[in-house]
Amino acid sequence: MKAMMINAYGDSDVFEAHEIAQPTLKPGYVLVKVAATSVNTVDTMIRSMGNELPLSPELPAVLGMDFAGTVESVGEGVTTFKAGDEVYGCAGGLADLQGSLAEYMLADARLIAHKPKSLSMREAAALPLVGITAYEGLTRAGVSKDQKVLVHGGAGGVGHVAVQLAKHMGADVYTTIGREEHVALVEQLGATSINYRQETVADYVSQYTEGAGFDVVFDSVGGANMLSSFEAAALNGQVATTVSMLEIDLTQAHFKGLSIHVVFMLIPMLHDFKREEHGRILTELTNIADAGHLTAILDKPEFGLDEIGQAHDRLASGQATGKVVVSV
Structure with a gap:
């Protein structure tokens, strides 16, 4: 089969096309013919940082975590999938798991689910990592009906899914954006837009919460932006973050009594820990999508497997809207 491989860590030009053997089927796994994959920030980090991670x-x-495709064959013990099923998931591209930048990949049946019928292969391939991340963060933060929820980065990969899921959960949703062309997009998804370049945190907390703060802040930007999340949160509020690899002053979080949820969705893949939870969440996302409450926003440039380096560059440019997707 054809695969895009890296023989060294480095810039986006390290990908090389190779012919390699198809994975050997084993118990508990399915062999998937990959139709599409998507690029996540963690993919670019692995490619560039390598042994530092x-x-x-x-x-x-072979890198690539997300995929959508068709089951080719199933291993011993697999009862929930059969040959010909259309599936999606996040099941490779790190540690000892071959990734999705290939014509076929082996996927643990616990990590995948049936693809939403309402979404194309490319749309479905965009959802697994960001969908699981958003779902986990919002549910751990206990989002419920009529709460005020702030999503930082609502036009990004994780953010645009978090906006839709929070809306589906009955919340009153707001989101920060940095480009005017994203106003219509996030409002179409169900959120009130806040241009963080034009409004201070104090301004929008006053305008939208009468100074009380948001019940839940979902921070898909992370890093130093967590201080803005602490400022925006209500007393005893909830903050979920997807990027917390930094030293930060927790004084404000302490005096507000905030609960902080760090979401690192790769734990089941890395440690073979509760992998069935990912399958369960993906199944729930399928139901939400097929009910008309979740879609994937795809960045406009379309890439093929041979253009994976360009796809990595596109995501790294910061100009992408939604998810960067690669057809296989």
């Missing part, structure tokens, strides 16, 4: 695979490696 504890989750990077040994070289040579």
Whole structure:
């Protein structure tokens, strides 16, 4: 089969096309013919940082975590899928798991679900990592009906899904954006837009919560932006973050009594820990999508497998809207 591999860590030009053997089927796994995959920030981090990250695979490696495709065959013990089923998931591209930048991949049946019928292969391939991340963060924060929820980065990969899921959960949703062309997009998804370049945190907390703060802040930007999340949160509020690899002053969080939820959705893949939870969440996302409450926003440039380096560059440019998707 054809695969895009890396033989060294580095810039986006390290990908090389190779012919390699199809994965050998084993118990509990399914062999998937990959139709599409998507690029996540963690993919670019593995490619560029390599051994600095504890989750990077040994070289040579096939990267790519998300996928949508068709089941080719099922291993012993697999009863929930059969050949011909259309599936999606996040099941490779790190540690000892071959990724999705190939014509076929082996996927643990616990990590996948039946693809939403309402979404194309490309749309479905965009959802697994960001969908699981958004769902986990919002549910851990206990989002419920009529709460005021702030999503930082609502036009991004994780953010645009978090906006839709929070809306589906009955919340009153607001989201920060940095580009005027994203106003219509996030409002179409169900959120009130806040241009963080034009409004201070104090301004929008006053305008939208009468100074009380948001019940839940979902921070898909993270890093230093967590201080803005602490400022925007209500007393005893909830903050979920997807990027918390930094030293930060927690004084404000302390005096507000905030609960902080760090979401790192790769734990089941890395440690073989409760992998069935990912399958369960993906099944729930399928139901939400097919009920008309969740879609994937795809960045406009379309890439093929041979253009994976360009796809990585597109995501790294900061100009992408939604998810960068690659057809296989």
